[in-house]
Amino acid sequence: MPSAALPPPVDAWATVSRAARPVLRELLVNGPRTRTDLARLLGLSTGSLTRLTKPLTASGLVVEGATVHDPANGRPTRPLDVVAADHHFLGVKLTADRLYAVVTDLRARITAETTEPLEAPTPDAVSAQIARVRDRLTTAGTPPAAAGITLGGTARPTADSTTAPRFDAPFLGWRDVELRDRLTRGTGVPCVVENDVTALAHAQRWFGAARGLTDFALLTVGAGIGYALVQHGRMVPAGAADLSAFSHHVLDPGGPMCTEGHRGCLASYLSTHSVLAAAAHGLRRPVTLDEVAALARAGDPVCRNVLGPAAWALGAALATVANLCLIKDFVVAGEGLVLLDGAQRSMQAGIADRRHRDPDSLRVTLLSPHFGEWARGAAVAAIRAFVLRED
Numbered sequence: 403m404p405s406a407a408l409p410p411p412v413d414a415w416a417t418v419s420r421a422a423r424p425v426l427r428e429l430l431v432n433g434p435r436t437r438t439d440l441a442r443l444l445g446l447s448t449g450s451l452t453r454l455t456k457p458l459t460a461s462g463l464v465v466e467g468a469t470v471h472d473p474a475n476g477r478p479t480r481p482l483d484v485v486a487a488d489h490h491f492l493g494v495k496l497t498a499d500r501l502y503a504v505v506t507d508l509r510a511r512i513t514a515e516t517t518e519p520l521e522a523p524t525p526d527a528v529s530a531q532i533a534r535v536r537d538r539l540t541t542a543g544t545p546p547a548a549a550g551i552t553l554g555g556t557a558r559p560t561a562d563s564t565t566a567p568r569f570d571a572p573f574l575g576w577r578d579v580e581l582r583d584r585l586t587r588g589t590g591v592p593c594v595v596e597n598d599v600t601a602l603a604h605a606q607r608w609f610g611a612a613r614g615l616t617d618f619a620l621l622t623v624g625a626g627i628g629y630a631l632v633q634h635g636r637m638v639p640a641g642a643a644d645l646s647a648f649s650h651h652v653l654d655p656g657g658p659m660c661t662e663g664h665r666g667c668l669a670s671y672l673s674t675h676s677v678l679a680a681a682a683h684g685l686r687r688p689v690t691l692d693e694v695a696a697l698a699r700a701g702d703p704v705c706r707n708v709l710g711p712a713a714w715a716l717g718a719a720l721a722t723v724a725n726l727c728l729i730k731d732f733v734v735a736g737e738g739l740v741l742l743d744g745a746q747r748s749m750q751a752g753i754a755d756r757r758h759r760d761p762d763s764l765r766v767t768l769l770s771p772h773f774g775e776w777a778r779g780a781a782v783a784a785i786r787a788f789v790l791r792e793d
């Protein structure tokens with residue numbers, strides 16, 4: 403259908419009945435489907451499906467494509483689809499000193515992106531900066547319908563889902579900060595704020611490497627070690643204490659020491675701070691992650707002796723999760739992945755050390771180490787909150 407008319411506003415998705423949401427999700431995530439296909443996939447009669455889709459087509463949220471012949475019965479039919487390109491979502495990932503922003507369409511395909519240093523790390527300044535980034539990224543297209551902002555922080559529990567969550571974000575020096583309503587006022591579009599690792603895991607489940615999987619784990623390697631576990635299609639809730647316990651899980655009591663004094667925990671091998679401190683100690687000068695990775699590739703013995711054990715620790719951590727949670731699919735992300743380039747054999751050795759019988763049974767997808775993927779996760783947080791409307 404030509405989309406000359408304005409797309410339905412983001413509020414229109416809120417009117418979709420709970421019963422019709424699986425139809426929308428199927429079309430959004432897996433593309434156009436005939437009514438016969440949809441009915442079969444969702445276990446509905448064609449009558450029920452027609453009843454559910456009628457309001458969706460009437461509101462313009464779902465459109466009929468050109469006539470094709472249904473492969474199931476040969477009859478002419480018009481597949482249903484969502485007009486993904488008409489809707490845009492802003493995703494912003496905050497680190498301690500930068501923001502990474504993307505605009506995506508409804509299927510989380512990136513249409514514009516940028517990154518810049520944070521001008522000032524206060525909630526008001528960050529909110530104003532995000533509003534300016536939104537304006538700049540949307541000069542060539544339709545403005546975003548909603549925005550997702552993610553950060554390395556955790557939301558404090560709230561009384562109900564309508565209360566704006568308050569965040570602690572140690573990397574930014576924020577404690578008990580309300581962001582959602584502040585950002586919504588600042589940007590002029592509905593906003594959702596979420597932990598960055600949680601958002602990235604959901605994005606991988608809906609539109610990424612874990613699409614279609616009901617059970618997988620995401621590990622992230624960077625300033626901190628992140629972990630998210632999805633089982634039976636749902637994310638296992640994890641608080642700050644759980645995630646701290648994970649990143650300080652001891653892999654080798656004779657290993658290096660972390661900033662909290664543990665020997666051989668994940669963070670002691672893998673956190674950016676640990677890697678840089680170990681490399682700087684050996685090289686007798688400060689270094690960056692990219693430099694350590696390049697030196698290791700060039701055969702520098704100090705950097706190789708830092709990266710080898712780091713990659714081993716990642717493998718050992720993946721195998722430990724597999725052994726305890728009985729899952730085999732893993733997605734690994736984060737800036738620390740630049741260090742794995744050329745050290746994958748050490749990662750495999752770590753897996754084999756902790757999973758003796760079938761080390762090759764783990765399926766590990768390494769994402770790009772760049773932060774664009776995280777910003778896309780933030781845009782998907784907005785799509786989940788305002789379109790998919792996860793329960």
Ligand SMILES: [Zn+2]
Nearest residue numbers: 650660664667
């Ligand atoms: Zn530790």
